[in-house]
Each structure stands twice: as structure tokens, then as C-alpha cells.
Amino acid sequence: MAKGSDTRNRILDIAQDAVLAKGFDATSIEEIVAGADITKSGFFYHFRDKNTLAEALIDRHVKTEDELFDGLAARSSALTDDPLQKILIFLKLLAELLENMPEGHPGCIVASAVYQDRLFSNAVHAANRRAVLGWRKRFREMFAMAEANYPLHDPVEIDDLADMVSAVIEGGLVMARGLNEPDLTARQILLLRSYVKLLFQPRV
Amino acid sequence: MAKGSDTRNRILDIAQDAVLAKGFDATSIEEIVAGADITKSGFFYHFRDKNTLAEALIDRHVKTEDELFDGLAARSSALTDDPLQKILIFLKLLAELLENMPEGHPGCIVASAVYQDRLFSNAVHAANRRAVLGWRKRFREMFAMAEANYPLHDPVEIDDLADMVSAVIEGGLVMARGLNEPDLTARQILLLRSYVKLLFQPRV
DNA sequence: ATAAAAACTGCACCGTAAGTACAGTACTAA
DNA sequence: TTAGTACTGTACTTACGGTGCAGTTTTTAT
Numbered sequence: 270m271a272k273g274s275d276t277r278n279r280i281l282d283i284a285q286d287a288v289l290a291k292g293f294d295a296t297s298i299e300e301i302v303a304g305a306d307i308t309k310s311g312f313f314y315h316f317r318d319k320n321t322l323a324e325a326l327i328d329r330h331v332k333t334e335d336e337l338f339d340g341l342a343a344r345s346s347a348l349t350d351d352p353l354q355k356i357l358i359f360l361k362l363l364a365e366l367l368e369n370m371p372e373g374h375p376g377c378i379v380a381s382a383v384y385q386d387r388l389f390s391n392a393v394h395a396a397n398r399r400a401v402l403g404w405r406k407r408f409r410e411m412f413a414m415a416e417a418n419y420p421l422h423d424p425v426e427i428d429d430l431a432d433m434v435s436a437v438i439e440g441g442l443v444m445a446r447g448l449n450e451p452d453l454t455a456r457q458i459l460l461l462r463s464y465v466k467l468l469f470q471p472r473v
Numbered sequence: 474m475a476k477g478s479d480t481r482n483r484i485l486d487i488a489q490d491a492v493l494a495k496g497f498d499a500t501s502i503e504e505i506v507a508g509a510d511i512t513k514s515g516f517f518y519h520f521r522d523k524n525t526l527a528e529a530l531i532d533r534h535v536k537t538e539d540e541l542f543d544g545l546a547a548r549s550s551a552l553t554d555d556p557l558q559k560i561l562i563f564l565k566l567l568a569e570l571l572e573n574m575p576e577g578h579p580g581c582i583v584a585s586a587v588y589q590d591r592l593f594s595n596a597v598h599a600a601n602r603r604a605v606l607g608w609r610k611r612f613r614e615m616f617a618m619a620e621a622n623y624p625l626h627d628p629v630e631i632d633d634l635a636d637m638v639s640a641v642i643e644g645g646l647v648m649a650r651g652l653n654e655p656d657l658t659a660r661q662i663l664l665l666r667s668y669v670k671l672l673f674q675p676r677v
Numbered sequence: 678a679t680a681a682a683a684a685c686t687g688c689a690c691c692g693t694a695a696g697t698a699c700a701g702t703a704c705t706a707a
Numbered sequence: 708t709t710a711g712t713a714c715t716g717t718a719c720t721t722a723c724g725g726t727g728c729a730g731t732t733t734t735t736a737t
Contacts, residue, residue, distance in 0.1 A: 276713080276714085291589075292588050292589035294498035294589065295589060297693085297694060297695085298694075298695070298696090299693090299694070299695090307714075307715090308714075308715055308716070309695095309696090309715095309716095310714070310715060310716075310717095311713075311714055311715070313696075313697085314712090314713065314714060315713090315714095318695080318696070319695070319696090379647075379651065380584075380588065380647045381588035381589075383647050383650045383651045384496055384584060384585035384588060384647075384650075385495075385496035385498065385499060385585075397651050398651060398652060398653075400651075401648060401651045401652055402652070422671060423667045423670065423671060425663075425664055425667055426660070429660045429661065429663075429664055430664065432648055432657060432660075432661065433641075433661060433664050435644070435648055436640075436641055436644030436645050436647070436648050436661050437637075437640055437641065437644055438644065439643070439644040439647045439648065440639070440640030440641055440642065440643040440644025440645070440647070441640050441644070443583075443584045443587050443588075443640070443643045443644070443647070444605060444636060444639055444640050444643065446587045446588070447583065447584075447587045447601050447602060447604075447605045448602060448605055448606070449602075453636060456630070456633045456636075457633065457636065457637060457640050459629075459633075460629055460633055460634065460637050460668075463627045463629055463668075463672070464664075464667075464668040464671070464672075466627065467626060467627060467668070467671040467672060468667070468668075468671060472676065480684080480685085501722080501723060501724085502723075502724065502725090503722090503723070503724090511685075511686090512685075512686055512687070513686095513687095513724095513725090514685070514686060514687075514688095515684075515685055515686070517725075517726085518683090518684065518685060519684090519685095522724080522725070523724070523725090
């Protein structure tokens, strides 16, 4: 028999696919347990309720995404010492990554949670908040390094700039989904990259 | 007794408030009819099902937003003949408008619908798609006028630029909601404005 | 004034899904 | 061998979306 945490992960895998395809509410527990080959009782052994599942889903999703960002950051750091180039390479790699996902980026569980207030407990919202604040911190540091070495050609707040990365990704995903144009998000990232370039880069 | 379309609008009003506050799924028909002071049968007289309600909600929301955009476009057109300045003023007005909404922008019903695939019928998705394509067209025209008069300082697609307006708004709303920072969206619009400026404006 | 259409009310009922309760069972590590 | 972990099975409750339909009030056109 499975190792316990095995089953838990299997539940999360199946739930994640279903949630990204149909939305959280549209995904029934009974459908999840059927897919995971367990019983309803088994599900409730692992998760107190659907909220707890959402929480776990967000936490796991954020963790995966963080590792992905870490990977891109490491690759861009390896390619240059210049803090501005680091950002530009990072954004390029990010765009490429989004482009190469055949089905488009799976879409962000976080955003989907943002638009469902009652259903979700405080714990879910807290998980969500942690995620977004984590991104802010990450990108803030990248832009602060660039600012220290290059003049800003327009007076903008570094914090806002950091948030813009997340906003463009999230907004891009919403649009991509709404229009069924999977690579829209990647193109939006490249526009953001263009902005960063114009904002920091010395002029010819 | 009310005039029929009165009741329908009352249902939409109450539904809209509830949906923006709690999400669509979390808003029960029973709660809507209680608020609108009608019976369940009365609700189903006006709307075939919950899908039809969503559709009506999106259509009405889009209409309101279109009028709002029209108003801002008219005001900025009145202030200048220069196509670039028109965009910059438009974005400034938009940011101000978002800032002055005490509770922050109500959040976009469209985005909320994007993340719930099964629940919604094709009609709902079509309404959504129409909305997003409408925005694309609107902003595309504005940017095309600017491009005809100013050099682009970075080779980007006008279509993508048009989508960026929507993406930044949508993404801004997601972030604002997740972090409970109502004016985040306005600041993101101003960043986009800064990009447009750097992208088109002749350098000193 | 009247008839027809529109805008409802009231009530009974069905299916689905979340969640509860709890007794029983199989596997697993000390 | 025993205690905990990881479940199964069954039965039940509640909430919600939705149906069906007969009856009632209100509005509108003639």
C-alpha cells in the first residue's frame, strides 16, 4: 500500500489538474477521490475540508513556482554580473519558459483564489498573501540592485516596479485564458522587459 | 409593483455586489432573492439559470466599463490633439479614477469568470471574450495613432501594447485584492504610463 | 372596462455535492 | 504484540441549483 504521503500527493496532483482546468468550485471531492482511487473517507482523512485542500494546493504551487524562479535567477546570475542584465535575462528566460509550455502556463491558482472570497478561509487568504509578498520581495531585490548601478529615466518606485512583474504575469494569464491565446503572457513579459530596458539602460 | 425590468435590475445590482464581494459560486440564488425581496420562482422568471445571470452580469459590467472608458477618452481628447498626450492623459485619468474609489475598484467580473471553466456556459465565455477583444480594439487604436506620429524606441507590437493596458489592470486588481492594497492598481497604471512615455516620447 | 400578456407567488420535489459520524480493517514500525 | 497510521464502508444531514406547475396580481393594449 502507498506510503500515506504518497496518497496525499496523488490527491494534490489530481486536484491541481482539475482546478486549473475547471476552477476550484467546479472540482468535486468525489471526482478527486475517484481519480485518486480512494474513498471519500480517505480524502477527509488527509484534508479536514475543501478549504484545507485549497490551502495545500496554494502552498505547493507557490513552492514550485519559487523553485522555478530560483532556477531562472541562478541561470541569469551565471550569465552576467551586471544587475540590469540579470533582470533582462531573467525576464527573457521567463518569457521563453511560458512560451514553451504547450498548453500555456497552467494558470495561477493564486489568482483563482483571489476571486472567491467566502468559500475560502482566512488560512487560504493568508497563504495567498504570503505568496504575493514573496514575489514582491524577490523582484524588489533585483530592481534595487539595478537602481544602485543605473540612473532611472523616469521617477518610479522600485516597489511598484517589483509588483509590476507579478501584475503582468497575473494579468497576462487572465487575458491568455480569456482569449485562448496561450503565448500572450510571454509577449507581455517581453513588453515589461522592454520597459525595464528603457527605464534603466544608458541611452546611445 | 415594480415595472419588471426594475426587478431584473435589482437582481443584477444585488448579485453584482455579492459576486464582487464573495465570488460567483459563493453567491447563492436564495440569498439574492432574499435581498431583492422576491421569490425563487421570480428569479427563474427573469433568468433561466445561474449561467444566464452571469452572462447578464458580464454584459452589464462591460457596458458600464465601456462608458467609463469612453468618458475618459472624451475628456483626454478634449484636452489635447496630440495622440501620445491623449494616451498619457487617459492613463492618468484612469489611475486617478481607480485611486478615488474608496473601496478600490470593484474588481473585474470578467477575470473572476475566467477562472471558472465548467460552471460557465459557452455563452458566458463568449461574453467574456467579446469584452476583452473590445478593450484590445479600443487601446489598439489609441496606440496606432501615437505610432503614426512618434518613433518607437523599442521594437514592440502595437497589439501587444494594447493588451498590456488590460493585462496591467487585471493583474493590478488581482494583486490589489490579494494584498488588500486598493491603490495598487492605480500605481500600476502609472507605471504603464511611464513605459508609454519612454517608448514614444522624443528624448531631451 | 375588459381581456390578454407579463410579472410574479407558493409549494412540492429532485439531484448533486459538501460534510459528519463512526465502526471496522489493513498495513507498518517500535 | 501492540499501537498508531492509513485508510474503507455505510449511512445520514444540510445546502443549493434547478424543475414543474397551478394560481394570483399587475400592467398594458384595445
